[in-house]
Amino acid sequence: MNLWLVIPIAWLAFAVLARWLLDNPREDVPAGLLWHFSRLYSRVLHRVRYVGLEHLPKTRPPGSLILVSNHASGVDPILIIAACRFEARFIMARDMRAPVLEPLWQFANIILVDRQNRDASGTREAIRHVKEGGAIAIFPEGGIERPPCTLKPFQAGVGLLIRRTGAPVLPVLIRGAPRSGSAWSAYWTPSRTTIEFKPPIRYSGEQSPHDIAADLQRRYEEWTGWPVAPDADTTS
Numbered sequence: 001m002n003l004w005l006v007i008p009i010a011w012l013a014f015a016v017l018a019r020w021l022l023d024n025p026r027e028d029v030p031a032g033l034l035w036h037f038s039r040l041y042s043r044v045l046h047r048v049r050y051v052g053l054e055h056l057p058k059t060r061p062p063g064s065l066i067l068v069s070n071h072a073s074g075v076d077p078i079l080i081i082a083a084c085r086f087e088a089r090f091i092m093a094r095d096m097r098a099p100v101l102e103p104l105w106q107f108a109n110i111i112l113v114d115r116q117n118r119d120a121s122g123t124r125e126a127i128r129h130v131k132e133g134g135a136i137a138i139f140p141e142g143g144i145e146r147p148p149c150t151l152k153p154f155q156a157g158v159g160l161l162i163r164r165t166g167a168p169v170l171p172v173l174i175r176g177a178p179r180s181g182s183a184w185s186a187y188w189t190p191s192r193t194t195i196e197f198k199p200p201i202r203y204s205g206e207q208s209p210h211d212i213a214a215d216l217q218r219r220y221e222e223w224t225g226w227p228v229a230p231d232a233d234t235t236s
Contacts, residue, residue, distance in 0.1 A: 025060065025087040030107075035081070042082040045190055046075065046178065050083050052197035055170060062086040062135045065200075066162055069172035070151060070220055071139035074183030076174055079195055080137060088135040091126060093142065094119075111136065113157070123160070130165040137172075140213060148179050150229035154217040159209030166205060171198040171216070173223050198223070 021032035042048040057063060067088055069080060077090050087109070094112045097105060105112075111129070113122035126136050138161065141152035162169055173196040178189035201219075203212050221228065 025081075025085060027060070038078050038082045042079050042193075045188070046079060046193045047191070048079055048082070049192075049194045050197070051194060052199075053083065055197045055199055056084060057086055057135075060086050061133050062088075063133050064130045064165060064167040065135040065170055066130060066158075066165065066167050067135060067137040067170045067172055068158060068216060069137065069139055070174055070224070071141050071144050072148070072174045072177035073144060073180065073186040073191075075178060075186045076139070077137070079174070079193060080172060083195060083197075086135060088137040089126075089129060091122075091136060091138040094122070115142070123157075126161055127164050130161070130167050136161070140216060144183055145229075147229065148177075149224075149226050151217065151220055151224065151226050153228060154213040154220075156209045156213045158216065159207075159212030162203055162212050163205060163207065163209055168200040168202050169216070170200050171219065171223075172196070173198060173220070175224070 018029070021029050021036070024032040024035040026032075026035075057065065065088075067080070069076065081088070089109045089111050092105070092110050092112055093115045095115065097112060111122050111126050113126070114120070130136055138158055140154040140158035142155050143152065145152060174193065175196075176191055176193045178186040178191035178193070180186045180189040203215075207215075217228070220226075
């Protein structure tokens with residue numbers, strides 16, 4: 001083939017690939033590689049089915065938003081991220097941080113919070129991020145549901161973030177998540193997971209954090225039909 005023909009074709013292929021990789025929540029190549037892989041991984045191993053995608057923001061950044069989800073397995077964040085064309089910073093308890101994965105936590109812009117309320121810097125960072133037009137994602141149960149198809153009591157911390165920011169809440173409902181013995185084994189356990197995005201909810205500034213958390217829990221009980229299991233293990 002003529003060299004003068006090969007060069008333009010190669011350049012066009014490179015341009016198409018670069019544009020494809022840049023089509024991701026952060027609009028950079030490293031994030032694009034991981035985001036597109038997460039989408040493939042979600043569809044192949046977990047056969048994920050998304051419902052209610054019309055409720056997701058289409059802009060980057062998305063505007064002030066708090067995604068709230070039940071926590072069914074360790075793979076939940078990846079399945080949620082794979083559906084979002086905007087960046088959502090996940091909230092994670094500081095005591096659950098595995099030091100060996102520190103580079104991953106930093107790359108993912110995880111916000112670490114202290115569940116013992118000894119250090120409020122994580123909470124302040126989450127509030128600042130949302131007020132500046134960003135999105136955060138939180139699992140208000142504080143851990144993975146054990147046994148499956150139950151809910152843990154929602155913690156008042158989610159209500160505090162909602163009240164302090166005044167941001168709309170986008171509920172995420174996860175069903176059919178991989179059933180595995182630990183959070184990590186869920187990553188290679190096949191499943192048929194459904195991720196449903198509910199219409200956004202707005203709470204008034206007059207509602208207390210406890211009342212907001214209680215209302216969200218009530219909604220999840222209705223949506224799932226699952227009982228609340230206060231003694232369920234959420235450490236794995």
